[in-house]
Amino acid sequence: MKDLAHLNKYFLKYRWRLIPGVLFVIISNIFIVLPAQVVRVALDLVMENISVYHLFAGFDRQNMVYDIFGNSLLLFGLLILVLYLIRGLFLFFMRQTIILMSRHIEYDQKNEIYNHYQELSLAFYRRHNTGDLMNRVTEDVSRVRMYLGPGIMYSINTIVLFVLVIYAMLTVNVRLAIFSVAPMPILAVIIYYVNNIINFRSEKIQERLSALSSFVQENFSGIRIMKSYVRENHARARFAEESDDYKVHSMALVKVQAAFYPLMLFLVGFANVVTIYIGGVEVMKGTITPGNIAEFLVYLNQLTFPVMALGWVTSLIQRAAASQKRINEFLHEKPEIISPDVPKRTINGLIEFKNVSFVYPDTGIQALKNVTFTANPGEMVAIIGRTGSGKSTIANLLLRMYDVTDGDVLVDHESVKKLNLESYRSQIGFVPQEVFLFSDTIANNIAFSADVMDMPKVEQAAKDAAVYGNIIELEHGFKTLIGERGVTLSGGQKQRVSIARAIFKHPQILIFDDCLSAVDTRTEEEILHNLGSIMQGKTNIIIAHRISTIKNADNILVMDNGEIIEQGNHQQLMQQRGSYFELYEKQLLEEEEVSGS
Numbered sequence: 001m002k003d004l005a006h007l008n009k010y011f012l013k014y015r016w017r018l019i020p021g022v023l024f025v026i027i028s029n030i031f032i033v034l035p036a037q038v039v040r041v042a043l044d045l046v047m048e049n050i051s052v053y054h055l056f057a058g059f060d061r062q063n064m065v066y067d068i069f070g071n072s073l074l075l076f077g078l079l080i081l082v083l084y085l086i087r088g089l090f091l092f093f094m095r096q097t098i099i100l101m102s103r104h105i106e107y108d109q110k111n112e113i114y115n116h117y118q119e120l121s122l123a124f125y126r127r128h129n130t131g132d133l134m135n136r137v138t139e140d141v142s143r144v145r146m147y148l149g150p151g152i153m154y155s156i157n158t159i160v161l162f163v164l165v166i167y168a169m170l171t172v173n174v175r176l177a178i179f180s181v182a183p184m185p186i187l188a189v190i191i192y193y194v195n196n197i198i199n200f201r202s203e204k205i206q207e208r209l210s211a212l213s214s215f216v217q218e219n220f221s222g223i224r225i226m227k228s229y230v231r232e233n234h235a236r237a238r239f240a241e242e243s244d245d246y247k248v249h250s251m252a253l254v255k256v257q258a259a260f261y262p263l264m265l266f267l268v269g270f271a272n273v274v275t276i277y278i279g280g281v282e283v284m285k286g287t288i289t290p291g292n293i294a295e296f297l298v299y300l301n302q303l304t305f306p307v308m309a310l311g312w313v314t315s316l317i318q319r320a321a322a323s324q325k326r327i328n329e330f331l332h333e334k335p336e337i338i339s340p341d342v343p344k345r346t347i348n349g350l351i352e353f354k355n356v357s358f359v360y361p362d363t364g365i366q367a368l369k370n371v372t373f374t375a376n377p378g379e380m381v382a383i384i385g386r387t388g389s390g391k392s393t394i395a396n397l398l399l400r401m402y403d404v405t406d407g408d409v410l411v412d413h414e415s416v417k418k419l420n421l422e423s424y425r426s427q428i429g430f431v432p433q434e435v436f437l438f439s440d441t442i443a444n445n446i447a448f449s450a451d452v453m454d455m456p457k458v459e460q461a462a463k464d465a466a467v468y469g470n471i472i473e474l475e476h477g478f479k480t481l482i483g484e485r486g487v488t489l490s491g492g493q494k495q496r497v498s499i500a501r502a503i504f505k506h507p508q509i510l511i512f513d514d515c516l517s518a519v520d521t522r523t524e525e526e527i528l529h530n531l532g533s534i535m536q537g538k539t540n541i542i543i544a545h546r547i548s549t550i551k552n553a554d555n556i557l558v559m560d561n562g563e564i565i566e567q568g569n570h571q572q573l574m575q576q577r578g579s580y581f582e583l584y585e586k587q588l589l590e591e592e593e594v595s596g597s
């Protein structure tokens with residue numbers, strides 16, 4: 001429960017909603033007790049007047065008594081109506097303050113979590129799956145909201161009503177009060193347990209539903225594979241199986257719900273019968289009036305919902321506490337990469353890796369061993385090597401997605417740890433290995449780093465990335481919407497849009513992580529040629545698998561198993577006749593085979 005203490009700061013922030021809210025709850029409850037007392041007076045009056053009416057049997061006065069009696073009853077009726085209207089008004093105010101406060105806090109908390117997410121490093125995102133991250137910001141926050149709004153509102157309501165009603169009952173007749181209220185705790189406990197069963201089963205249904213939808217989603221995304229491997233029947237059978245599972249769980253929930261309401265009605269009815277019976281006995285003893293029985297029945301029926309709410313609220317608070325615990329886990333997670341509080345500055349792009357070793361924190365894989373190299377502004381440094389040899393890791397460390405385990409990464413002779421991270425990253429253009437484009441227009445994807453759209457700049461970036469021609473051929477040109485995975489574009493086109501996005505920034509350092517793999521050699525040459533003029537005086541890091549991509553680089557690092565095994569320009573490396581030379585020969589042979597066939 002202590003996890004919910006995290007929310008106290010919000011109560012403080014919204015105290016001017018909470019305090020009036022509590023007052024409105026109290027006032028609205030007073031208007032529950034008052035009508036019950038009016039009912040008692042009215043009923044007692046009825047009893048008295050009936051006797052008076054019979055007393056005047058056969059006299060003219062009887063009609064007069066009848067009229068007075070009728071009018072006063074009408075007045076009582078109107079009074080009750082007015083009292084309930086006032087109660088309704090305060091109920092409205094109560095919801096307008098407390099429920100509104102819960103919505104404000106929900107909004108604040110969502111932003112708090114999202115902002116914190118933004119600060120967390122890549123390692124954190126590796127440790128947690130996207131679904132988990134999303135659930136905490138949506139589902140868990142909603143559950144906490146239920147505590148902040150209905151949870152608090154109904155708790156206060158129940159407490160206030162109980163105090164008022166029980167006090168009113170006790171002043172009338174202690175014995176009747178005890179017997180009337182006795183079934184209430186049983187009702188609360190039953191509701192609590194049944195509610196837990198309902199929650200448990202609902203969660204199971206939710207799980208089945210998300211399993212079903214991810215199954216469908218995956219099947220539709222992979223529909224090409226599905227059809228080409230002729231697995232439709234198999235998928236159909238799996239879908240039926242998943243659906244059946246969902247149905248079975250849903251039915252289990254319906255069963256509990258079906259039994260729940262009759263049981264509630266039975267208990268409430270039972271409490272009414274007890275009140276009438278005990279009340280009747282007391283009337284015969286002369287300790288109370290028949291009006292008191294009516295008054296008690298009104299109290300009892302007004303208590304029913306709050307008592308039911310008590311059981312419901314208890315399980316609601318438990319769920320909120322569990323959700324807040326999950327949220328707190330993330331909120332207490334410290335960002336591993338923290339920017340020092342230093343002013344922003346423009347970098348020149350002199351990169352130095354000094355004896356850098358790196359072990360990935362989660363897997364314990366040593367990705368780099370003692371890597372040392374320099375990239376000067378105006379140079380193109382290429383990195384080549386087998387898969388898994390540590391090339392992308394160099395890019396990750398350069399972007400300070402992770403901090404080195406040993407050694408240091410320097411930019412302009414200063415450790416990257418000492419640079420203002422936001423300013424530093426904003427001067428790097430990075431094209432990742434796996435293209436990711438947002439579900440937005442092509443123009444917005446290219447201008448992703450800018451706050452204001454600059455169309456001529458977008459077009460120029462597209463030209464430099466050799467994708468302009470492809471874009472203007474599309475019906476909506478730069479306004480073409482692309483899906484999360486850029487469905488309307490080919491693999492090579494997507495890569496080039498991703499390159500344009502990096503070029504658009506006019507970065508001081510440009511990192512290409514194997515992003516020319518889906519582009520033909522002629523286009524590749526065009527892009528590299530364009531880079532020559534765009535990146536003049538700036539630093540290029542190009543990770544590639546094809547020697548043709550990098551043979552003009554000023555410095556080529558050949559990586560193997562996390563180490564730089566050879567280093568130099570194309571001529572130097574060819575003369576060494578080592579791994580690079582072997583790779584070159586192999587690729588040349590492959591090319592000849594392809595062109596010969």
Ligand SMILES: Nc1ncnc2c1ncn2[C@@H]1O[C@H](COP(=O)(O)OP(=O)(O)OP(=O)(O)O)[C@@H](O)[C@H]1O
Pocket residue numbers: 126360361362363364365366367385386387388389390391392393394433514
């Ligand atoms: N985020 C990560 N967490 C843990 N281990 C990782 C992570 N990324 C890479 N590795 C591991 O680090 C090693 C180096 O990976 P890296 O991605 O740097 O290789 P690469 O040379 O870029 O490979 P490729 O050419 O296939 O992209 C590999 O063994 C890989 O399994």
